[in-house]
Amino acid sequence: MKSSNSTMAFPRRDFLKGGGALVIGFSLGAVTPASRAFAQAPALPDPKLVDSWIAIHRDNTATAFFGKVELGQGSTTALLQIVAEELDVELSQLSAAQVDTKHSPNQGATVSSSSVERAGPQVRAAAAEARQELLRRAAQKLGTPVESLTVMQGIVHSKEGSVSYGELLGDQPFNVNFTGTAPQKPASKYRLIGSRVPRVDISAKVAGTYDYMQHATLPGMLHGRVVRPRGQGAYGAGAEVLGLDETSMKHIPDARIVRKGDFIGVVAPRQWDAVRAAEALKVTWRTPTTLSGDAALHEKMRSSKTTDSVIVEEGDVGKALSQSAHVVSASYRGPYQAHAPFGPSCALAEAAGDSALVICSTQDVYALRERIASVLGLPETRVRVQYVEGAGCFGHSCYDDAALAAAIMSQLVGKPVRVQFMRWDELGWDNYGPAHLGEIRAAADSEGKLVALEYHGWHHGWMIDETSEQLAVGKPVKEFATGAGSLIVNKVNVGGMYVTPNRRLINHAVSGLEGYLKGANLRSPLDLSYSFASEQTMDGLAYLAELDPVEFRRRNIRDPRWLGVLDAVVEAAKWTPRRAASARGQGAVITGRGVALGTHRVSFGAAVAEIEVNRKTGLIVAKHIYAALDCGLVVNPGAVESQIIGMTTQATSRVLKEEVRFSATNVTSLDWGSYPVLRFAEHPNITPILVQPPNTPSSGAGEEALAAAGAAIANAFFDATGVRLKQYPMTPDRVRAALA
Amino acid sequence: MKINVNNEVREVSASPDTPLLYVLSDELHIKGPRFGCGLAQCGSCSVLLDGEEIRSCITPVSAVTGHSVTTLEGLPAFYAAEKKLPTVPALHPVQQAFIDEQAPQCGYCYNGMVIKAAELLSHTPQPSEAEIRSAMNGHLCRCGTYPRILKAIEGASRAMTGALK
Ligand code: FES
Ligand code: FES
Numbered sequence: 001m002k003s004s005n006s007t008m009a010f011p012r013r014d015f016l017k018g019g020g021a022l023v024i025g026f027s028l029g030a031v032t033p034a035s036r037a038f039a040q041a042p043a044l045p046d047p048k049l050v051d052s053w054i055a056i057h058r059d060n061t062a063t064a065f066f067g068k069v070e071l072g073q074g075s076t077t078a079l080l081q082i083v084a085e086e087l088d089v090e091l092s093q094l095s096a097a098q099v100d101t102k103h104s105p106n107q108g109a110t111v112s113s114s115s116v117e118r119a120g121p122q123v124r125a126a127a128a129e130a131r132q133e134l135l136r137r138a139a140q141k142l143g144t145p146v147e148s149l150t151v152m153q154g155i156v157h158s159k160e161g162s163v164s165y166g167e168l169l170g171d172q173p174f175n176v177n178f179t180g181t182a183p184q185k186p187a188s189k190y191r192l193i194g195s196r197v198p199r200v201d202i203s204a205k206v207a208g209t210y211d212y213m214q215h216a217t218l219p220g221m222l223h224g225r226v227v228r229p230r231g232q233g234a235y236g237a238g239a240e241v242l243g244l245d246e247t248s249m250k251h252i253p254d255a256r257i258v259r260k261g262d263f264i265g266v267v268a269p270r271q272w273d274a275v276r277a278a279e280a281l282k283v284t285w286r287t288p289t290t291l292s293g294d295a296a297l298h299e300k301m302r303s304s305k306t307t308d309s310v311i312v313e314e315g316d317v318g319k320a321l322s323q324s325a326h327v328v329s330a331s332y333r334g335p336y337q338a339h340a341p342f343g344p345s346c347a348l349a350e351a352a353g354d355s356a357l358v359i360c361s362t363q364d365v366y367a368l369r370e371r372i373a374s375v376l377g378l379p380e381t382r383v384r385v386q387y388v389e390g391a392g393c394f395g396h397s398c399y400d401d402a403a404l405a406a407a408i409m410s411q412l413v414g415k416p417v418r419v420q421f422m423r424w425d426e427l428g429w430d431n432y433g434p435a436h437l438g439e440i441r442a443a444a445d446s447e448g449k450l451v452a453l454e455y456h457g458w459h460h461g462w463m464i465d466e467t468s469e470q471l472a473v474g475k476p477v478k479e480f481a482t483g484a485g486s487l488i489v490n491k492v493n494v495g496g497m498y499v500t501p502n503r504r505l506i507n508h509a510v511s512g513l514e515g516y517l518k519g520a521n522l523r524s525p526l527d528l529s530y531s532f533a534s535e536q537t538m539d540g541l542a543y544l545a546e547l548d549p550v551e552f553r554r555r556n557i558r559d560p561r562w563l564g565v566l567d568a569v570v571e572a573a574k575w576t577p578r579r580a581a582s583a584r585g586q587g588a589v590i591t592g593r594g595v596a597l598g599t600h601r602v603s604f605g606a607a608v609a610e611i612e613v614n615r616k617t618g619l620i621v622a623k624h625i626y627a628a629l630d631c632g633l634v635v636n637p638g639a640v641e642s643q644i645i646g647m648t649t650q651a652t653s654r655v656l657k658e659e660v661r662f663s664a665t666n667v668t669s670l671d672w673g674s675y676p677v678l679r680f681a682e683h684p685n686i687t688p689i690l691v692q693p694p695n696t697p698s699s700g701a702g703e704e705a706l707a708a709a710g711a712a713i714a715n716a717f718f719d720a721t722g723v724r725l726k727q728y729p730m731t732p733d734r735v736r737a738a739l740a
Numbered sequence: 741m742k743i744n745v746n747n748e749v750r751e752v753s754a755s756p757d758t759p760l761l762y763v764l765s766d767e768l769h770i771k772g773p774r775f776g777c778g779l780a781q782c783g784s785c786s787v788l789l790d791g792e793e794i795r796s797c798i799t800p801v802s803a804v805t806g807h808s809v810t811t812l813e814g815l816p817a818f819y820a821a822e823k824k825l826p827t828v829p830a831l832h833p834v835q836q837a838f839i840d841e842q843a844p845q846c847g848y849c850y851n852g853m854v855i856k857a858a859e860l861l862s863h864t865p866q867p868s869e870a871e872i873r874s875a876m877n878g879h880l881c882r883c884g885t886y887p888r889i890l891k892a893i894e895g896a897s898r899a900m901t902g903a904l905k
Contacts, residue, residue, distance in 0.1 A: 072846025072883055198842060205847030206838045207831060208772040208812040212848060215771055223766075271766050272758040275778070342882035343776050343784060343848045391776075392846035392883045423777040638842050642888070646845055649884025672781040672880065681873040683886035 045105045050133065050174040052105050053126035054083070058170030060154050061093045066123065067107025068115040069099045069363065070201065072392035073702050074639035075115035077199040081635050082120050085192040086127035086185055088151035089165070091200070099387035101365050109364035111395070111521060116635055116698045117602070128182040130174060137168045187633070187695075196638040201389075213361045213390040214346045218416035221348065223271040224409045225278035226419065226468070227264040231428040231667035234290040235463055235518040236477045238262055238470055243284035249277045257281065258412045263472035265409050267417055278422070289664040290515040298333045298437045300515070301458045306508040311489050315502030317441075320452035324443030326544035328537050331439040333727040334529030335659035336432040336517055338675055343391030344426035345398040349406035350416040355382040360403035361390035368400050372407050375469050394650070396431050396464065396520035404468035424670040429467055432660050433522025434459045434487065434512075436529035442495075442537045448545040450495075450556045452502040455534065457489040460512030462520045479512040490600075493530045493707060497597050497604075498538070498556040517662065523647070524600045527707035528654055532728055535596040535711035539580060539718060548577035549595050549715065561630050561693060562597060565606035568691045569628040570595070573608035580715070581722040589614050591623075592720025598707030604630040604691070605705035607648070609684075609712035613720045615739055618732030622652045622684035622713055627705045629689070632696035640701045644688035647702070651709035653678030655728045743804050745770070746814025756802035761785045763801045764811060772812025772851045776880075783852030783879035787811050788818065793859045812851050815858055822862060834858050837896035838889070845883035852879045857893050865901050867893070 045052035045065070055063045064083045070076040076096050084094045097103060107119045131151070138156040139146040141163055150157050154165040187193075204210040229239050241262050249255055255268040255277035266277040292300040321327055347360035356376055362368040365385040373380040385403075393399060398421055406419040421429075437458040443451050465477040488507045490496075495503060512519060542552030550570050557563050575595070585591060593610045608626045613619075627648045634640050657676050661669045669675035710728070718724050723738050741756065742749050745768060754763045759778075764770040764787070776784025778797045785797040788810040810818045815835070820828040831839075834857045844850050853876070860867060860875040867875065872893050881889065 072844075072848075074845070198839070202842055202844055202847065203839050205844050206835045206850055206854065208851060208854075210847065211771070212774065214774050270754070270758075271762045272754065275762075340882060341848075342782065342846070342880060343774065389846065391848035394882075420775060423779060423781075642842060642845060642885070645887050646884040649886060650882075653884070671779055672777060677880060677882065678884070678886075680876040680879060680881070680886050680889075683873075683884075683890075686887045 045103060047105045048178050050126060050129050050176050050178050053123060053178065054087070054130045055171070056134070056165045056169040058166050060164045060166030061095070062087065062089060062154070062165070063095055063097050064123065065097045065104050066099065066119065067105045068110045068119045069387045070389050071110060071363070072389065073643060074199045074636065076201065077197065077639060078116050078635040079119060079123055080200060081192045081197060082124050083127040085190060086124050087131050087154070089154040091192065091197055093154055099365055101369050101385045104365065106366045109367065111363055117700050120635070120698055124184060125180045125182070126178055128184045129176065129178050129180070132182040133174050133176045134165050134168055138163050141168065193635050194633070194637070197636060199639055211388065212343070213359070213388040214343060214420065216348050216359050216388055217418070218348060218350055221416035221418050222267040222269055222413060223274040224265050224267045224406060224417040224419040225274045225422065226405050226425055227266060227278050227281050227283060228425065228429060229285045229287065229666060230424055231662070231670055232467070232518060233288060233666050234515045236513050237288055237290060240286040241283060242286055245282040248282035249280040252277045252280065258409050260408055260412060260472040261474050263408060263468055265405060265419070267409060267413055275422070287665045291662055291664050291666070292515060293664050294335070294659070294661050297435055301435070301437050301510045304510050304514065306458065306510055309488065309507045309509070311505040311507050312491050312503050314504070317452045317454045317502045317504040320502040321441055321443050321454065324451050325446040326444045326541055327441065328540035328544065329441040330537065330724065330726055331437065332529070332533035332536070334436040334532060335729065336435045337522060337654055337658045338427055338430045338432055338660055338669065339394050339397035339522055340427060340430070340675060340677060341391040341393045341397050344421040344423055345402035346390055346418070346420045347399070347403040347406040348416065348418045349403065349410040351376055351407050351411035352414055354378065356407055356411070357384050357386070358403050358407050359386045359388055360406070361393065361399040362387060362403060363393070363396065363399070368403060371400070371466065371469065372404060375404060375473060376407055376411055394523040395433070395525070398426050398430060401429065401466045401468050404466050408468060408472050423672070427675050428667050428670050431463065431518045431520030433525065434461070434519035436526055438529060438533035440533050440537050442541060444541040444545050446545070448542070448547045448552050448555050450498050450500040450541065453495040453500050454504045455489060455494050456506045456508060457530070458508045458510055459487055459526065460510045460516050460519060461487050463512055463518050464520060477513070487526060490527060490530055492601060493527050493599055494534045497559065497562045498553070499558050500556070517660065517667065523650065524703035524706040527598060527600055528651065528710045531596060531598040531707035531711040532655070532714055535598065535708070536714050536718070536724060539594070539715045540724070543580050546579055549580055550575055551577055553595070553597065561604045564691050564693060565604045565628040565630050566597060568689050569606040569608050569626050572628070572687055572689050573626040575608060580719045584720065584722060588616050590720045592716040592718070594712045594715025594717070594719055596708045596711035596715055598711060599704045600700060600707070602699040603632070603701065603704035605708040607705060607708040607712040609709065609716045611713060611716040611720065613717060613735065618735035618739070620656055620713070620717065620730055620735060621682065622656065624685045624687070625652065625709055625712065626687045626689065627709050628691055629701060629705045630691040630693065631699045631701040631704065632692070633698045634690055634692055634701070635698060637690055640690060641688040643701050644705055645686045647706040648686045648709045649678060649683055651706045652684055652713065655710035655713050655730060657729050657731070659729050741801065741805060743801065744808045746810060747808070747817065752801065754801055757800050760787070760796035760799045760801045760804055760809070764796060770811050770813055774848070774851060776849070782849070783856060784849060786852040786855040788855060788859060791859070791862065793856050812854055815854065819858065832858050833900050834861060834893065834896040837892040837899065840895065841888045841892040843885050843888035843892050845885055849879065849881045853881070853889055857889070857896065860893070861897055861900060866897050
């Protein structure tokens with residue numbers, strides 16, 4: 001990849017001059033060392049200046065600077081639509097700058113489906129401010145009042161004549177403050193927002209011209225691989241090196257070992273040599289038997305010492321439960337699940353002398369910069385982190401771990417190092433979505449009104465310390481037991497959509513430092529487990545009350561937005577009312593249908609699943625899933641429908657197939673054979689449904705129908721068989737055992 | 741060693757046991773096939789070898805000498821030759837269909853999806869849904885875009901057979 005695309009050398013004002021082209025994922029090419037040197041410390045862009053957000057170029061194109069990264073969800077296109085709408089330019093005139101600590105405003109991590117919901121209003125306001133300033137200048141130039149001006153395609157028109165944005169400002173700074181007070185376009189005037197414009201990245205992705213992280217190179221770079229035990233052990237135990245046999249890779253003369261503490265890697269000029277060397281290098285690790293093994297996991301969590309907190313306490317649950325016509329109680333189990341990006345994490349770093357450049361696929365360039373600076377012993381201002389898209393990550397996968405590994409290796413060898421995690425590194429050393437145990441009791445009266453809901457949830461929290469850092473510097477690890485990053489029973493998702501006078505939610509925080517796997521946020525964190533328990537419980541009450549499960553839910557919902565998604569999905573699925581399990585088939589393969597509601601924080605999700613169950617083999621096949629999402633104003637309906645399809649497929653995969661297996665010493669799910677995900681032939685037909693009540697602001701659209709889809713499959717299983725599955729994934733073994 | 745990639749004979753210096761994938765990526769700077777598992781389990785590294793889809797991550801480069809390798813980059817020309825078109829289109833019809841459906845999310849798996857779908861349509865111009873599902877079953881998509889891929893392949897099949905009539 002020899003390219004002279006040394007954009008990094010340009011001062012910011014010239015950055016990506018001549019926009020209009022697709023910029024996200026542009027070629028990093030070969031960057032000359034001189035251009036990488038820091039002339040001076042890069043200043044953090046000041047979010048209070050319009051110039052930190054938007055640049056207007058001489059050729060009448062514009063560049064927008066976002067702090068949110070494209071993870072494959074289409075959010076860059078949506079943000080560009082918002083900016084183009086407010087600026088009155090065409091989408092083809094606007095491009096997004098690569099997210100880079102050198103010039104991107106810090107909008108926080110790209111998590112919780114927050115790009116459009118939270119970053120959207122910010123960039124809209126910035127664009128409005130930019131437009132206001134451009135109109136002020138145009139009015140001056142044309143000698144006409146601002147009120148008489150109109151703008152199309154970045155050209156300001158008046159009776160006196162016209163002038164383009166490029167002529168007004170071409171590559172000069174705005175020099176105006178971002179006050180947030182500039183008037184914004186009313187929604188009734190939107191022409192780009194709400195339209196199905198093609199995503200800006202898709203053509204290049206299909207043509208094969210897109211530059212992924214995995215394509216990035218630097219001159220003189222070495223290929224690096226990490227060397228770790230196959231599959232992590234207990235979090236915090238690290239991977240202690242007892243012995244290293246350097247002769248074991250002597251037959252690969254070009255490869256060399258890099259080591260810092262317990263961090264071991266190999267580097268070589270040729271990638272295949274690095275792969276072979278990592279494979280050949282004999283390391284003796286200490287392998288403590290501190291894990292429970294997957295089979296005993298939930299018992300261990302249930303009997304461990306926990307830190308308990310009351311999340312919701314309303315009314316008198318105990319009394320209501322003892323006096324109600326219908327009571328359902330059960331305990332439900334969810335496994336550890338992996339992010340398992342299709343392409344394992346990759347990063348490229350050059351840490352030479354007193355500065356470092358790290359190119360990677362992090363969800364938060366600023367937080368990672370801090371970590372890298374601390375591990376390399378450099379001031380933060382000497383570390384530059386650039387984002388380049390890799391394979392979709394669905395949360396905190398190994399991208400930061402790989403970035404730190406590349407930085408550490410590069411500093412040790414004094415050359416640029418590209419680290420590509422192998423499949424087993426990514427699956428074996430992931431920050432898994434934590435396992436969960438939920439005990440639930442709920443009651444309804446004889447009219448089918450929910451009168452009580454009690455939920456106890458056991459799980460550990462998130463541990464964001466990266467393995468490379470831990471191994472290299474021996475820093476003691478921690479768990480986010482409280483505050484941001486901790487996990488507590490989600491009160492929105494556990495029955496929050498229903499009205500009940502008595503509700504009690506208790507969180508039992510298990511200590512993640514006592515023999516568990518490393519955990520972090522995985523798309524719609526823990527919601528699949530919550531909904532698997534609570535939505536099956538709602539179905540159970542409907543069954544006892546002899547009500548159709550949709551009718552039961554309607555009787556207990558007051559919020560019109562929850563009703564809206566329920567009605568929409570039921571209509572799309574042509575749902576006919578009947579009690580669950582009242583039409584069970586007799587053959588070997590029987591069918592069932594189920595409904596469920598769910599969300600993450602905001603937005604409203606509902607799903608109907610139609611499945612087949614093979615009673616002999618135990619195989620469940622999801623045939624068709626209808627999934628409705630109300631996420632307020634939709635900027636790009638096509639992109640959001642794509643998200644619904646993706647999260648529904650993933651829900652199917654996770655509820656039917658995915659489980660991280662582990663022994664007493666280590667994780668054993670290390671490839672697509674031992675960590676199976678939903679395959680092409682197994683995918684359900686999916687009908688995505690958008691529900692948009694008027695005048696509602698945009699809210700998250702990347703994960704909010706996932707939990708509903710998973711729970712709808714579980715409810716469909718009961719409808720088909722009359723049996724409840726209390727543990728997922730709902731594998732053939734578990735199905736056969738339940739039906740035996 | 742000389743290998744034929746996209747109708748060009750290229751001299752490569754890798755050791756004969758090197759997987760074709762690393763030669764394509766690192767020596768020939770070809771971006772289509774890319775690393776996903778290295779275990780022939782996912783389809784990320786797929787290329788055509790004499791028109792048949794193979795996994796370049798486990799195929800030693802020495803095994804392809806004397807054969808012709810087509811990557812994503814060479815697919816439109818391969819298609820033009822196959823259909824005896826007077827000019828090489830910018831995209832294979834299946835690529836156009838993936839764009840029309842706005843199918844990809846991260847798009848990382850689409851090298852394999854395009855290669856496999858092109859192979860399928862070349863052997864079976866009008867596949868049934870079941871045939872598509874079974875042909876594509878060795879290609880994973882973690883973003884879960886299977887439904888749009890299925891629709892796009894059906895669309896490409898219609899476009900291609902319609903165009904030939
Ligand atoms: S990388 Fe070759 S099949 Fe996965
Ligand atoms: S689009 Fe991301 S893996 Fe298929």
